[in-house]
Amino acid sequence: MTQQIKVYAGEDTIRKWGRICSQFTSNTAAFAVLVERYYNQMEGTMDEEKIVSIRYGFHAADLFEGWQDEDPEKYDEQASAEKYARQVEDKLHEAYPGAEVEVVYDFGASGVLPDSLRTEVNGQNDHDEVNTVEHLAGLVYQDFEWCVNRE
Numbered sequence: 001m002t003q004q005i006k007v008y009a010g011e012d013t014i015r016k017w018g019r020i021c022s023q024f025t026s027n028t029a030a031f032a033v034l035v036e037r038y039y040n041q042m043e044g045t046m047d048e049e050k051i052v053s054i055r056y057g058f059h060a061a062d063l064f065e066g067w068q069d070e071d072p073e074k075y076d077e078q079a080s081a082e083k084y085a086r087q088v089e090d091k092l093h094e095a096y097p098g099a100e101v102e103v104v105y106d107f108g109a110s111g112v113l114p115d116s117l118r119t120e121v122n123g124q125n126d127h128d129e130v131n132t133v134e135h136l137a138g139l140v141y142q143d144f145e146w147c148v149n150r151e
Helices: 011-021 027-043 060-064 077-095 130-143
Strands: 053-059 100-106
Touching (some): 027 053, 053 060, 053 077, 060 077
Parallel strands (some): 053 100
């Protein structure tokens, strides 16, 4: 459940908020991480940062990049990308219960991911858990259950 919160703040607080938010993908992600960290500090559990948001992205065209043993043309790229995204989302929900998970992708591009598709945890792309998220997505990729044949 989400709820909108209206806050009034002074100029100095707004300036600081702007600086904090520049490190995250959204105000919502920044707010969730700050509340979680402050709550953990109050409860004396600061070392137990909760994962509240995950974003994982990919280029659909990269799913079949470099395949030499099989003909990638026999697979439906769009349907395969959709299935891969669902499977990654399920895997991340399983690994991080309660976290807001977003799996995003595009078509027609390949190579280096733009910022909008880069993996982020709690709104940060340099979070310690980013490698774990990418590893879990890699496990989904390696099982090839996401491949959908063309009809």
